[in-house]
Amino acid sequence: MLKGRHLLEPLDFSISELDDVFALAEEIIIQPELFARVCSGKLLATLFYEPSTRTRFSFEAAMYKLGGQVIGFSEPNSSSVVKGESIADTIRTVACYADIAVMRHPKEGAPKVAAYNTSMPVINAGDGGHQHPTQTLTDLLTIKSIKGSLNNLTVGLCGDLKFGRTTHSLIEALARYEGIRFVLISPEELRVPDYIRKEVLTKKGRSFTEVESMEEALPILDILYMTRVQKERFFNEEDYVRLKDRYILDAEKMKLAHEDMMVLHPLPRVNEIAVEVDNDPRAFYFQQAKYGMFVRMALIMKLLGV
Amino acid sequence: MVLVNSIAKGIVIDHVSAGRGIKIINHLGIDKAEYTVAFIMNASSNKYGKKDIIKIENEIDVDLAALGLIDPQATVNIIESHVITRKINLKLPEKVVNIITCKNPRCVTSVEKNAPQIFRLVDKENREYQCEYCDDIVDVKGE
Structure with a gap:
């Protein structure tokens, strides 16, 4: 039963609860018109303390397509946050009006603070370099739809694995499935945080290797999950400039991959996937974005219990 | 051998890892106490070789989680009428x-x-x- 629950971290839902969300998303994909009024009279609050285009649009589109309404802010300067209001007070106030809230925040764990201060469902839409569980729902639904299963896959994650919240969430979520092998491709400075290496991978006995060469990894992958090196996560501009174009996937490198490897990317991309790869049938990142809206529709419905 | 009298009523924190006693003293803020506090460093211990001991002749609130964090090896003994009425083995709190x-x-x-x-x-x-x-x-x- 997901009604009234929060989604703060990728493991908040069991595998069978995730399957329920995916099954509903698949129903919505087939006949979206059947769901056009299920959230009539419900209000979604979007609390975006950090810029976002696709995640916010995706949530707003999801709520509107369910017949609900949306309130919120898309940058903190347009809200009482600028006056120094705490997250706890903001969420308590918002809960007086809204039925469900989505929060993006530059600080890690911020949605958890919100959730601890309200019984209204809170969805983490990205907290700093920490987690991004609804992107993971999107990623899992995309993989499941294309590969038919979430088991027995060799998954390469490439780029900024230190601050890349989508990769942290995806690793945690996929680590629960059978026969998953991770290949973590990053420069030394951008390797996964200790808690992912120790608590998620090592302690649970998951198969993983850490490499620096994308070319070396490509031939063995079923999925390549590319990420952007995020300028906003660096304290030091020099480090960003040095690392930002470390990995660029282009048509030449795609020749090294096998013919049914999937290329995913949470988007937005900058230079890490050359535009020429977009036409490769193995490129699924735009399809992935579409799944994002459907899975968020399913999530909103489940948390509201409609 | 240093002799320290037993206390009538209070707390004895025993089996403290040698060298960690001062951290507990600081944590409890008893360095400025007006009641009797005995702090013994490097006492001999059959089990650990050396240990620190703190005897507090007063009823005070102690946060067992915090003490466990400072030294999970220590024990807290509650003393009433010169007798140990309760013995708590500290551990790292969950x-x-x-x-x-x-x-x-x-x-x-x-x-x-x-x-x-x-x-x-x-x-x-x-x-x-x-x-x-x-x-x-x-x-x-x-x-």
Whole structure:
């Protein structure tokens, strides 16, 4: 039963609860018109303390397509946050009006603070370099739809694995499935945080290797999950400039991959996937974005219990 | 051999790892106490070789989780009428609230000052705790 629950971290839902969300998303994909009024009279609050285009649009589109309404802010300067209001007070106030809230925040764990201060469902839409569980729902639904299963896959994650919240969430979520092998491709400075290496991978006995060469990894992958090196996560501009174009996937490198490897990317991309790869049938990142809206529709419905 | 009298009523913190007694004294804030406090350093111990002992002749509130974090080897003995009425073996607490502070500058607790600092034990052997909010891992060996 997901009604009234929060989604703060990728493991908040069991595998069978995730399957329920995916099954509903698949129903919505087939006949979206059947769901056009299920959230009539419900209000979604979007609390975006950090810029976002696709995640916010995706949530707003999801709520509107369910017949609900949306309130919120898309940058903190347009809200009482600028006056120094705490997250706890903001969420308590918002809960007086809204039925469900989505929060993006530059600080890690911020949605958890919100959730601890309200019984209204809170969805983490990205907290700093920490987690991004609804992107993971999107990623899992995309993989499941294309590969038919979430088991027995060799998954390469490439780029900024230190601050890349989508990769942290995806690793945690996929680590629960059978026969998953991770290949973590990053420069030394951008390797996964200790808690992912120790608590998620090592302690649970998951198969993983850490490499620096994308070319070396490509031939063995079923999925390549590319990420952007995020300028906003660096304290030091020099480090960003040095690392930002470390990995660029282009048509030449795609020749090294096998013919049914999937290329995913949470988007937005900058230079890490050359535009020429977009036409490769193995490129699924735009399809992935579409799944994002459907899975968020399913999530909103489940948390509201409609 | 140093002789210290037994106490009539109060608390004896025994089997403290040698050298950690001062941390407990500081934590409890009893260095400025007006009641009797005996602090014995490097007493001989059959089990550990050396140990510290703290005897407090007063009823005071002690946070067992905090003491366990400082020294899980120690024991807390409650004394009434010169007799031990309760003996508590300390251990590393599973969860600590407002004892450890998250050092991750990206953690929400760096800006949300009223949020309780919550940590959970993830590795007993290495005395590692994980922040409830940002998942950062800290070791408390130096606490």
